Amino acid sequence: xxxxxxxxxxxxxxxxxxxxxxxxxxxxxxxxxxxxxxxxxxxxxxxxxxxxxxxxxxxxxxxxxxxxxxxxxxxxxxxxxxxxxxxxxxxxxxxxxxxxxxxxxxxxxxxxxxxxxxxxxxxxxxxxxxxxxxxxxxxxxxxxxxxxxxxxxxxxxxxxxxxxxxxxxxxxxxxxxxxxxxxxxxxxxxxxxxxxxxxxxxxxxxxxxxxxxxxxxxxxxxxxxxxxxxxxxxxxxxxxxxxxxxxxxxxxxxxxxxxxxxxxxxxxxxxxxxxxxxxxxxxxxxxxxxxxxxxxxxxxxxxxxxxxxxxxxxxxxxxxxxxxxxxxxxxxxxxxxxxxxxxxxxxxxxxxxxxxxxxxxxxxxxxxxxxxxxxxxxxxxxxxxxxxxxxxxxxxxxxxxxxxxxxxxxxxxxxxxxxx
Numbered sequence: 001x002x003x004x005x006x007x008x009x010x011x012x013x014x015x016x017x018x019x020x021x022x023x024x025x026x027x028x029x030x031x032x033x034x035x036x037x038x039x040x041x042x043x044x045x046x047x048x049x050x051x052x053x054x055x056x057x058x059x060x061x062x063x064x065x066x067x068x069x070x071x072x073x074x075x076x077x078x079x080x081x082x083x084x085x086x087x088x089x090x091x092x093x094x095x096x097x098x099x100x101x102x103x104x105x106x107x108x109x110x111x112x113x114x115x116x117x118x119x120x121x122x123x124x125x126x127x128x129x130x131x132x133x134x135x136x137x138x139x140x141x142x143x144x145x146x147x148x149x150x151x152x153x154x155x156x157x158x159x160x161x162x163x164x165x166x167x168x169x170x171x172x173x174x175x176x177x178x179x180x181x182x183x184x185x186x187x188x189x190x191x192x193x194x195x196x197x198x199x200x201x202x203x204x205x206x207x208x209x210x211x212x213x214x215x216x217x218x219x220x221x222x223x224x225x226x227x228x229x230x231x232x233x234x235x236x237x238x239x240x241x242x243x244x245x246x247x248x249x250x251x252x253x254x255x256x257x258x259x260x261x262x263x264x265x266x267x268x269x270x271x272x273x274x275x276x277x278x279x280x281x282x283x284x285x286x287x288x289x290x291x292x293x294x295x296x297x298x299x300x301x302x303x304x305x306x307x308x309x310x311x312x313x314x315x316x317x318x319x320x321x322x323x324x325x326x327x328x329x330x331x332x333x334x335x336x337x338x339x340x341x342x343x344x345x346x347x348x349x350x351x352x353x354x355x356x357x358x359x360x361x362x363x364x365x366x367x368x369x370x371x372x373x374x375x376x377x378x379x380x381x382x383x384x385x386x387x388x389x390x391x392x393x394x395x396x397x398x399x400x401x402x403x404x405x406x407x408x409x410x411x412x413x414x415x416x417x418x419x420x
Contacts, residue, residue: 013134013135014076014078014134015032015075015076015131015220016070016071016075016077017049017050017052017073017074018032018049018073018074019032019048019050020032020048021033021035021046021047021048021219022045023038023040023044023045024044024045024321025043025044026040026043029048030045032074034132034135034211034216034217035216036215036216036218036219044218044219044317045219046219046223047074047219047220047223049072049074049263051071051072051263051267052071054071054267054269056238056269059071059269063080063086064088064089065086065089066086066087066123066127066227067088068088068089069226069227069230072226072263073127073224073226073227074131074219074220075127075130075131075134076133076134079130082130082133082159083159083160084129084130084155084158084159085115085117085122085126085151086116086126087115087122087123088115088122088227089231090110090113090114090115090231091111091114092109092110092111092231092232092235092236093108093109093111093354094108095108095109095351097352098347098352099382101351102368104367104371104376104378105378105379106379106380106381107383107384108232108241108381108382108383108384109384110231110232111354111386112228112387112388113355113356113386113388115151116151116154117147117150117151118150118388118392119147119150119151119357119387119389119392120147120225120253120385120387120388121147121148121150121388122154122155123224123225123227124148124151124214124221124222124224124225125148125213125224127220127221127223127224128140128211128220128221128224129155129156129161129211129213130220131217132211132213132217132220135211135217137209137210138161138209139156139163139164139207139211140155140159140162140164140210140213141166141207141210141212141213142212142214142215143166143167143193143196143197143199143212143215144165144166144179144193145167145168145171145193145249145311145312145313146167146172146179146310147175147310147357147388147392148213149165149167149171149186150178150179150392152184152213153165153179153180153184156182156184157184162185163185164184164185164187164210165184165185165186165187166187166199167179167186167187167189167196168188168189168192168193168196171188171309172309172392172393172395174391174393174394174395175392175393178392192303192304193304193312193313193314194301194313194315197215200212200214200215214250222255222256224256225252225253225256225257226256226257226259226263227260228257228260229257229258229260230260232244232257233261233264233269233270236383238270239270239271240261240265240271240275241275241382242273242274242275242276242377242380242381243276243277243278243377243382243383244278244382244384244385245278245363245367245382245383245384245385246278246279246280246363246385247279247280247281247311247359247363247385247387248280248281248288248311248319248322248333249310249311249312249359250313250316250318250319251279251288251316251317251318251319251321251322253387254277254279254325254326255318255322258277258325261275274329275329276329276330276331277325277326277329278326278332278366278367278370278375279331279332279333279334280336280362280363280365280367281333281336281362281366282306282307282311282312282335282338282358282362283335283336283337283338284304284307284308284312285302285304285311285312285313285314286302287300287301287302287314287315287316287319288319288322288333290335291319291323292323292326292332292333292334293333297320297323298320299316299319299320299323301315306341306358307341307342307358307393307395308361308362309393310358310359310387310388310392310393311359311362331375332370332375334366336362340361340365340368341358341362341365341396342361342396342397342400343361344356344360344361344362344363345357345360345361345364345390345396346400346401347364347368348360348386349390354386356386356390357387357388357389357391357392357396358393359386359388360386360388360390361396363384363386364384367382367384404417404418405417
């Protein structure tokens with residue numbers, strides 16, 4: 001695919017308030033198009049906006065999905081007229097029992113397991129699909145560590161598009177099946193996610209009609225993560241939480257939640273109050289937390305070796321920008337072991353009735369670590385982002401949980417088993 005063939009003037013597309021692409025490294029601006037790398041310095045491109053007047057009332061009158069925020073996203077004005085998975089408006093739970101266990105007085109859990117394919121990836125894919133349709137693509141594609149594969153296949157099926165999904169062959173069985181059921185063109189590739197991502201980048205240049213959601217339409221796709229920040233603020237009564245703990249894979253989610261908070265304040269939708277964002281990684285794939293601990297701006301690639309496969313990106317594209325965001329606001333980035341991840345999954349489940357995948361265990365376990373180290377203020381309002389459903393990663397806890405006992409079907413046996 002020749003990316004320059006997709007370029008056009010900004011006025012050619014109906015992409016809402018999006019007005020240009022801007023390089024995050026050098027600031028170069030260019031017309032909206034299917035581009036992801038700056039032609040001047042090869043830095044990453046992101047969406048620049050010219051927001052009109054947006055009010056709380058406008059948002060609150062919107063649909064119960066991310067499209068209530070369409071005035072803040074790079075999507076067509078007619079986005080709701082086309083079949084989509086309509087993700088978003090997931091629950092924000094007051095988590096007092098988990099808070100007591102962690103030592104946090106005012107704790108909330110943003111439970112994104114309620115999305116159509118049970119992860120936050122439905123948000124980013126919905127925005128990518130809407131933009132890809134406007135940009136003239138006809139096939140939806142992605143490289144994925146699992147959740148994105150599910151979301152891409154489902155969104156394409158809902159829209160009536162063909163899809164191509166590339167995954168590492170070592171992916172969790174549940175995520176493979178959950179992608180294949182949508183009858184996508186699913187290809188399991190030898191190697192790590194970083195190998196699969198390189199392959200997708202090559203294909204994005206060759207296949208003219210394929211919109212790789214996290215490659216050639218990545219600037220649009222990434223903006224979908226902002227809706228997590230918008231929803232948290234709205235659900236808290238239009239205020240930004242003092243502390244938000246966010247799992248890191250590519251790092252885009254953290255940078256976009258940070259961006260969302262900034263946009264809400266700039267537009268006067270929330271009070272412009274100080275806040276901190278915190279990054280959470282698994283020790284077996286911790287390039288960003290390693291760079292943070294070393295005090296460097298260079299995120300050195302690592303070979304992933306962790307049960308948290310959805311976060312197993314050894315060369316995270318947004319790693320340096322995560323460091324910038326976290327350091328600017330006074331947060332930290334830490335990591336935890338696989339055993340701590342399992343403990344985090346079980347702690348969240350038994351205290352709040354939320355079964356998270358391994359990424360959720362990473363968030364909970366890192367929050368615990370941050371409280372113990374003094375980095376997380378136990379008295380400040382805190383939100384943990386739980387981004388995927390535990391049914392996708394059953395293998396991570398299958399040897400830690402199970403029946404208390406196997407008994408005859410008699411009341412006597414029940415009493416004996418329970419020590420009654």
